[in-house]
Amino acid sequence: MNILSIGGSDPSSGAGIQSDIRMFSALNTYTLTVITAITSQNTSNFGIVEPVSSKMLKKQLESLFLDFKIDGIKIGMVYNSKIIKVIYQQLNKLKIPIVVDPVIKSTTGGKLLEINAVKDFKKYIIPLATVITPNKDEAEFLSKTKISRKNTPKIIAKKIQDMGAKNVVITGIEGRNNKISDFVLEKNTKYVISGEKISKINHGSGCNHSAAIVYSLAKKKSIKESLYFARKFTYDSIKNAKKIGKGVLITDIQSEDKIKEDLSNAINRFTEIKGIYKNIPECQTNFVFSKQKPKSTKDVLGISGRIVKAEKRVIVAGELKYGGSKHVATALLSMNKKYPQICSAINLKYQKTTISKIKKSKLIVGSYDRSLEPKDVKIKGSTIKWGINFAIKNSKNIPDVIYHKGDFGKEPMIIVFGKTPENVLKKILKITG
Numbered sequence: 001m002n003i004l005s006i007g008g009s010d011p012s013s014g015a016g017i018q019s020d021i022r023m024f025s026a027l028n029t030y031t032l033t034v035i036t037a038i039t040s041q042n043t044s045n046f047g048i049v050e051p052v053s054s055k056m057l058k059k060q061l062e063s064l065f066l067d068f069k070i071d072g073i074k075i076g077m078v079y080n081s082k083i084i085k086v087i088y089q090q091l092n093k094l095k096i097p098i099v100v101d102p103v104i105k106s107t108t109g110g111k112l113l114e115i116n117a118v119k120d121f122k123k124y125i126i127p128l129a130t131v132i133t134p135n136k137d138e139a140e141f142l143s144k145t146k147i148s149r150k151n152t153p154k155i156i157a158k159k160i161q162d163m164g165a166k167n168v169v170i171t172g173i174e175g176r177n178n179k180i181s182d183f184v185l186e187k188n189t190k191y192v193i194s195g196e197k198i199s200k201i202n203h204g205s206g207c208n209h210s211a212a213i214v215y216s217l218a219k220k221k222s223i224k225e226s227l228y229f230a231r232k233f234t235y236d237s238i239k240n241a242k243k244i245g246k247g248v249l250i251t252d253i254q255s256e257d258k259i260k261e262d263l264s265n266a267i268n269r270f271t272e273i274k275g276i277y278k279n280i281p282e283c284q285t286n287f288v289f290s291k292q293k294p295k296s297t298k299d300v301l302g303i304s305g306r307i308v309k310a311e312k313r314v315i316v317a318g319e320l321k322y323g324g325s326k327h328v329a330t331a332l333l334s335m336n337k338k339y340p341q342i343c344s345a346i347n348l349k350y351q352k353t354t355i356s357k358i359k360k361s362k363l364i365v366g367s368y369d370r371s372l373e374p375k376d377v378k379i380k381g382s383t384i385k386w387g388i389n390f391a392i393k394n395s396k397n398i399p400d401v402i403y404h405k406g407d408f409g410k411e412p413m414i415i416v417f418g419k420t421p422e423n424v425l426k427k428i429l430k431i432t433g
């Protein structure tokens, strides 16, 4: 799939064209780009803007339209009237989804749309939009109306829809109980998408949101499905935002490929630890790594077979697959529910020597006694969940390791937890060998 991003260059790659390339790549989508303006900005300050000429803009667009099948277009920073008019001339006959992110001011205070271009923005760019995604301030600015009890988000969204956008999403409306909501006016239907507000000031969430919407629309999903997808995608990107520069955080997506790469590297290194075969239990070992906010074992990457003992070596039997692990993944899900930063785990053979090494190292250890398992837990088969929750409850801090000594016919086990497979590996190195 090919998606075209039309917008400004942000050298810090936190927003604009460079951010879109990162996001579409994380979604395994080829990004075509047309630059409207070059900006100088970083995570703290906004410098200057140099718009490209109309001729340059037109040539960029023509060169792409002549060569590629384009499945969707995202429009970000357009800056001035000349740019706006060229975009309109080139795009107004297209029949593919177009998402407009009306960027007016950057988080760092930079001007992304000239004030004397606002009229043309409304006249030419807004009517191109299959979906337009103003944040609350942008919606108030475009509609010239402050959101209030009288002037509800619906009234404001309708004003923007009347300018020609087919569907309007007003993002980032803050509510009570740490909630943040997006108000949607889809043709004649209205609804609200609400969720938890992450307390991070970030660069790029709006760009990611509109990028994810166009990606999903280009995959022929409905407006509603696309908005829910984009909301989750953006939430993950904010959750995973990193302090790369000195100022605001830069949003990022932990791509599935990166999860695979990290887990695969850690598994390879695990198999090379001297004498590690002594730590493989009878039921063998699995090593898992989850996506952010995993909901079920389907969001946890693990080995579809196991890491097995072959005399004095260990070998990986099976492939990395989401849903590949049941037991270790279930233990991780219980831990992650309480401590969302914990996304990786491995199970090892229970040995008294390992437990005493764990106790000597500074790792935090929790345990549970399977003979205390309530009957209904046994019947429901939710032993692991019960055990991990029991150990968490009885530990003041996040346990690095949880073990149980088994029960009649049940093998004792140690599970090592960490934020990443690399983090788990570091803990294993402290307690094995």
Ligand SMILES: Nc1ncnc2c1ncn2[C@@H]1O[C@H](COP(=O)(O)OP(=O)(O)O)[C@@H](O)[C@H]1O
Residues within 6 Å of the ligand: 134, 135, 136, 171, 172, 173, 180, 181, 182, 196, 197, 198, 199, 200, 204, 205, 206, 207, 209, 230, 231, 234, 235, 238
């Ligand atoms: N702090 C936050 N926590 C969770 N979601 C957020 C947060 N800030 C914005 N969002 C969501 O991210 C998406 C992009 O919105 P927003 O960041 O408001 O756009 P913009 O960058 O244009 O201001 C929306 O779905 C919005 O609700």
Ligand SMILES: Cc1ncc(COP(=O)(O)OP(=O)(O)O)c(N)n1
Residues within 6 Å of the ligand: 007, 008, 009, 010, 014, 015, 016, 017, 039, 041, 076, 077, 103, 105, 106, 107, 108, 112, 202, 203, 204, 205, 206, 207, 208
């Ligand atoms: C070139 C460029 N385009 C867009 C923006 C807006 O980024 P930001 O201020 O972080 O806002 P959101 O991406 O979160 O809407 C920019 N700064 N530069």
